Amino acid sequence: MTYFYDEDYTFTRLSFPHMLSPTNTPPGTGSIQAEVYFSEKYKPLTGTPDDLVEPVIRDLRRCGLIREEDKVLFKKAVKLRYANVIFDLDRAAALKKVHAYLDDLGIAYCGRYGDWGYMWTDESFISGEKAADGALVAHSQAAR
Numbered sequence: 715m716t717y718f719y720d721e722d723y724t725f726t727r728l729s730f731p732h733m734l735s736p737t738n739t740p741p742g743t744g745s746i747q748a749e750v751y752f753s754e755k756y757k758p759l760t761g762t763p764d765d766l767v768e769p770v771i772r773d774l775r776r777c778g779l780i781r782e783e784d785k786v787l788f789k790k791a792v793k794l795r796y797a798n799v800i801f802d803l804d805r806a807a808a809l810k811k812v813h814a815y816l817d818d819l820g821i822a823y824c825g826r827y828g829d830w831g832y833m834w835t836d837e838s839f840i841s842g843e844k845a846a847d848g849a850l851v852a853h854s855q856a857a858r
């Protein structure tokens with residue numbers, strides 16, 4: 715997996731599913747997943763996800779990840795409306811307020827949207843376990 719922070723590249727993150735298992739793609743081929751980020755507030759998506767396919771392929775050629783002689787056999791664009799949390803300047807103060815309110819009400823929160831963070835799958839899992847443990851402790855204390 716690799717990140718592209720350059721504004722002049724369409725995509726921000728690339729991953730290569732064929733490297734995770736040889737059965738992810740037919741023999742002699744590879745695959746590239748490109749993530750193009752947008753947000754209604756900061757960078758709205760104009761057009762359709764399909765409009766991004768050719769610019770992404772152009773940029774993959776431009777940075778050398780697809781060679782001139784490579785043939786693209788399959789292309790597909792999917793829009794995920796809710797994806798990564800954006801760390802804007804309002805985040806820290808807003809998160810403190812929302813979490814304090816949920817704590818007051820005794821509502822447990824977890825995961826990417828509960829913790830409102832940049833989380834990997836394993837971190838989300840651990841966050842869920844911690845929230846469940848906290849709920850069990852609170853329940854057993856209330857039962858005493």
Ligand SMILES: Cc1cc2nc3c(=O)[nH]c(=O)nc-3n(C[C@H](O)[C@H](O)[C@H](O)COP(=O)(O)OP(=O)(O)OC[C@H]3O[C@@H](n4cnc5c(N)ncnc54)[C@H](O)[C@@H]3O)c2cc1C
Binds near residue numbers: 825
């Ligand atoms: C583009 C992208 C790429 C990523 N790549 C990787 C990666 O390569 N490796 C990695 O480890 N992690 C990756 N992550 C991070 C990982 O996917 C997330 O951190 C993880 O899935 C978060 O798990 P979660 O359970 O907190 O939230 P989610 O997986 O988002 O699950 C929340 C679930 O709650 C459901 N839900 C929401 N509201 C309600 C409701 N009111 N009632 C009932 N259900 C509801 C949603 O439908 C969803 O199924 C990526 C994330 C994104 C956005």
